Amino acid sequence: MALLKVVVAGPAGSGKSTLIRTISEIDVVDTDRHATDETSTLKENTTVAFDFGKLNLPNNVKLHLYGTPGQERFDFMWDMLIENAHGYIVLVAAHRPHEFRYARSVIKFMQNRQSIPMMVGITHTDQPDAWSKENILFALRFGDETAQIPFSVVNPTDHESATQAVTTLVNHIHESALTQAT
Numbered sequence: 338m339a340l341l342k343v344v345v346a347g348p349a350g351s352g353k354s355t356l357i358r359t360i361s362e363i364d365v366v367d368t369d370r371h372a373t374d375e376t377s378t379l380k381e382n383t384t385v386a387f388d389f390g391k392l393n394l395p396n397n398v399k400l401h402l403y404g405t406p407g408q409e410r411f412d413f414m415w416d417m418l419i420e421n422a423h424g425y426i427v428l429v430a431a432h433r434p435h436e437f438r439y440a441r442s443v444i445k446f447m448q449n450r451q452s453i454p455m456m457v458g459i460t461h462t463d464q465p466d467a468w469s470k471e472n473i474l475f476a477l478r479f480g481d482e483t484a485q486i487p488f489s490v491v492n493p494t495d496h497e498s499a500t501q502a503v504t505t506l507v508n509h510i511h512e513s514a515l516t517q518a519t
């Protein structure tokens with residue numbers, strides 16, 4: 338049995354809490370509170386500590402999923418959550434280009450803290466003003482690194498899509514463990 342700790346990060350409103358709620362097999366422990374600051378224009382509630390959910394995958398893999406708070410003033414929580422993590426997903430909302438720079442800073446923050454497998458999940462691609470995946474990658478300025486970073490489109494409200502996204506990351510975690518072992 339393997340227990341994998343996966344962190345879901347990204348700007349407020351990108352779909353972190355929704356992704357965890359959609360796939361968790363336990364009632365999610367969430368710390369969403371009524372948003373009182375700039376986030377309230379995006380959504381009514383915002384995560385102030387973290388979300389926690391569990392999922393069993395094939396081959397006896399148990400996932401523990403931790404969703405970070407999106408806002409920068411809670412970044413001390415990001416440090417706590419990324420510690421001992423096996424991998425992480427950074428969600429980026431395709432229809433909010435003004436947040437791409439912030440999304441990139443979240444990715445950089447995580448990469449500086451832990452050298453562990455990660456992936457970028459592009460959400461909200463069903464929104465009318467969503468950017469294409471290619472343009473988002475370009476805007477995130479990943480250049481040559483893009484080859485190593487898996488990007489996938491994910492709809493956190495859809496069970497199959499959300500499960501597929503975490504499965505992609507878990508495969509990535511297994512592959513990099515094998516590479517390190519050889």
Ligand SMILES: Nc1nc2c(ncn2[C@@H]2O[C@H](COP(=O)(O)OP(=O)(O)O)[C@@H](O)[C@H]2O)c(=O)[nH]1
Nearest residue numbers: 349350351352353354355407460461462492493
């Ligand atoms: N249409 C659509 N709505 C989404 C998608 N991802 C998240 N949402 C919605 O966006 C809102 C904010 O999501 P939430 O999970 O609270 O964001 P968080 O701040 O990252 O935890 C919720 O109403 C979600 O249902 C998506 O891919 N498409």
Ligand SMILES: [Mg+2]
Nearest residue numbers: 353354383384
């Ligand atoms: Mg949240």
